[in-house]
Amino acid sequence: MIVDDIRSLRRVLKAHCTIAMVGLSDNWYRPSNFAGKYMLDHGYKVIPVNPNYATVLGEKCYPRLEDIPEPVDVVDVFQRAEVVVPIARSAIEIGAKVFWLQLGIYNDEAVGLAVDAGMDVVVDRCMKIEHARLFGGLNFIGVDTRVISSARPNWIA
Amino acid sequence: MADREYGIETLCLHAGQLPDPATGARVPPIYQTAAYVFDSADHAASLFNLQTFGNIYTRIMNPTNAVFEQRMAALEGGRAGVAVSSGMAAQLVALLTILQAGDEIVSAKTLYGGTHTQFAFNFRKLGINATFVDSDNPDNFAAAITPNTKCLYAESIGNPANNVIDFEAVAQIAEDNGIPFVVDNTFATPYLCRPFDFGADIVVHSATKFICGHGTSIGGVLVESGKFPWDNGKFPTMMEPSEGYHGIRFYETFGDFGYTMKARCEILRTFGPTLSPFNSFLFLQGLETLHVRMDRHVENALAVATFLEEHPAVEWVSYPGLESSRYFSLAQKYFPRGASAIMSFGIRGGLEACVKFIESVNFLSHLANLGDAKTLVVHPASTTHRQLDEAAQVEAGVMPNMIRLSVGLETIDDILWDLDQALAAARSS
Numbered sequence: 001m002i003v004d005d006i007r008s009l010r011r012v013l014k015a016h017c018t019i020a021m022v023g024l025s026d027n028w029y030r031p032s033n034f035a036g037k038y039m040l041d042h043g044y045k046v047i048p049v050n051p052n053y054a055t056v057l058g059e060k061c062y063p064r065l066e067d068i069p070e071p072v073d074v075v076d077v078f079q080r081a082e083v084v085v086p087i088a089r090s091a092i093e094i095g096a097k098v099f100w101l102q103l104g105i106y107n108d109e110a111v112g113l114a115v116d117a118g119m120d121v122v123v124d125r126c127m128k129i130e131h132a133r134l135f136g137g138l139n140f141i142g143v144d145t146r147v148i149s150s151a152r153p154n155w156i157a
Numbered sequence: 158m159a160d161r162e163y164g165i166e167t168l169c170l171h172a173g174q175l176p177d178p179a180t181g182a183r184v185p186p187i188y189q190t191a192a193y194v195f196d197s198a199d200h201a202a203s204l205f206n207l208q209t210f211g212n213i214y215t216r217i218m219n220p221t222n223a224v225f226e227q228r229m230a231a232l233e234g235g236r237a238g239v240a241v242s243s244g245m246a247a248q249l250v251a252l253l254t255i256l257q258a259g260d261e262i263v264s265a266k267t268l269y270g271g272t273h274t275q276f277a278f279n280f281r282k283l284g285i286n287a288t289f290v291d292s293d294n295p296d297n298f299a300a301a302i303t304p305n306t307k308c309l310y311a312e313s314i315g316n317p318a319n320n321v322i323d324f325e326a327v328a329q330i331a332e333d334n335g336i337p338f339v340v341d342n343t344f345a346t347p348y349l350c351r352p353f354d355f356g357a358d359i360v361v362h363s364a365t366k367f368i369c370g371h372g373t374s375i376g377g378v379l380v381e382s383g384k385f386p387w388d389n390g391k392f393p394t395m396m397e398p399s400e401g402y403h404g405i406r407f408y409e410t411f412g413d414f415g416y417t418m419k420a421r422c423e424i425l426r427t428f429g430p431t432l433s434p435f436n437s438f439l440f441l442q443g444l445e446t447l448h449v450r451m452d453r454h455v456e457n458a459l460a461v462a463t464f465l466e467e468h469p470a471v472e473w474v475s476y477p478g479l480e481s482s483r484y485f486s487l488a489q490k491y492f493p494r495g496a497s498a499i500m501s502f503g504i505r506g507g508l509e510a511c512v513k514f515i516e517s518v519n520f521l522s523h524l525a526n527l528g529d530a531k532t533l534v535v536h537p538a539s540t541t542h543r544q545l546d547e548a549a550q551v552e553a554g555v556m557p558n559m560i561r562l563s564v565g566l567e568t569i570d571d572i573l574w575d576l577d578q579a580l581a582a583a584r585s586s
Contacts, residue, residue, distance in 0.1 A: 007158065028208075031410050034206075037203065038208060041203060137210030140210055141414075141417075142226030142239055144230040149175055152178060
């Protein structure tokens with residue numbers, strides 16, 4: 001199913017902790033590197049997938065999703081929309097539970113494949129920004145998180 | 158299940174603040190601290206690199222200010238906000254984020270006098286040129302645009318002429334030219350008008366006015382819609398590595414809040430017009446009743462405008478909520494809940510009668526502010542617009558016999574009584 005509301009996004013980010021980041025860059029100032037470092041810092045296991053590097057952010061990097069020797073919960077894609085269909089097929093193949101397309105990436109075919117395979121699918125959202133929006137951090141820089149609640153948050157920033 | 162779209166009244170009370178995670182405090186705590194500890198050297202580096210979100214130093218961000226910023230972003234229907242030390246600082250930070258020497262802005266000529274001076278004098282010294290146009294005809298904005306023009310600027314209701322611009326027409330001109338439309342929404346507040354709904358791209362406020370509501374604090378805020386396409390080729394500093402913040406590409410890295418991140422990290426950080434967290438706390442108190450206050454403000458204002466229009470000592474009344482106003486139909490369209498509570502009127506007898514009027518009011522306060530819970534009166538030609546010569550004053554809509562009135566929340570019959578007795582005194586002068 002497509003995951004787009006606060007409750008479902010929270011569920012997805014809480015339930016899974018191993019993220020394969022496809023297209024993760026080794027350049028520290030690239031958005032993918034920001035996101036990878038942020039998720040590592042917040043307790044997630046990040047597995048870089050990029051044929052250009054041996055390691056990224058100190059983590060072993062794999063050329064393809066199929067090369068990863070351990071179970072992957074989330075496939076997070078930092079690639080142009082034109083090339084994401086085979087990545088969706090690979091994500092299904094390796095049994096990932098969540099297919100996540102980063103900001104600005106839309107591909108109906110890839111989304112359709114992942115939804116039909118029973119995956120939770122997130123489109124056009126940055127995992128780092130969503131995590132900070134729903135678990136604290138984004139609120140410190142004046143961004144409207146759209147979170148309205150009288151419950152005391154269980155995070156200490 | 159789709160997220161609920163909350164009403165503006167709920168947003169006034171709740172947006173941007175959850176109970177304090179450390180203490181459970183329901184009211185936003187005043188985080189009166191200059192700085193914040195780092196967890197480790199690596200955490201510090203990540204914060205400075207903007208790789209993780211968190212607090213560094215209150216000149217750049219503060220948790221109490223952040224609640225105010227987020228609440229204003231939510232109320233305006235925008236993506237993100239930056240709180241600053243005054244309304245003037247809000248304009249400065251909003252515009253310097255996208256302007257540099259050689260750039261131009263096209264602004265409505267009907268502006269608060271301080272804004273006119275900021276653009277015409279201070280910006281010119283920085284090599285930024287402003288062209289002022291008659292905003293009654295939106296085509297005047299289009300005619301003044303050059304290849305160097307980087308934004309259009311106007312007040313949602315002009316101060317003190319109380320003119321209303323055709324937002325949608327001006328926004329369309331900005332869009333056609335690939336430049337943002339910046340609107341000062343101080344007079345209207347997001348309760349009466351949300352400029353983003355009509356195509357504006359950036360909104361600035363003097364929070365000192367209706368947002369504060371009680372005349373206690375100076376402050377400002379800027380909000381971005383999150384919808385402007387900064388990658389259209391006209392704004393290389395949004396796209397290229399920032400020399401002012403170690404190589405960050407703001408639009409690529411932060412997307413729909415890249416503009417406010419640039420404003421915060423490149424301009425607020427280095428120019429330093431930081432808002433006190435205590436002022437943010439008072440603004441948040443004000444915002445909790447914004448919707449209730451604005452309804453009463455506009456109700457009282459319409460009663461006062463109608464009274465003045467029929468008063469023999471009054472030559473003319475300018476209030477866009479009056480049917481006689483040339484801006485009535487635009488006001489009906491853009492301010493359906495009411496056209497704010499600021500009006501101007503001309504007293505028969507010229508300057509001398511104005512002075513007598515100002516000195517004869519009983520509880521109406523003679524001061525240079527507006528949007529207070531109390532009713533305020535001022536003579537713009539000798540105060541707020543004093544630094545302009547008479548020709549420039551008339552250009553800005555300031556007539557020598559003009560009184561500006563900010564209608565407050567006192568008993569309406571008492572407001573009318575005080576106006577009437579002061580007008581009687583002016584008439585006998």
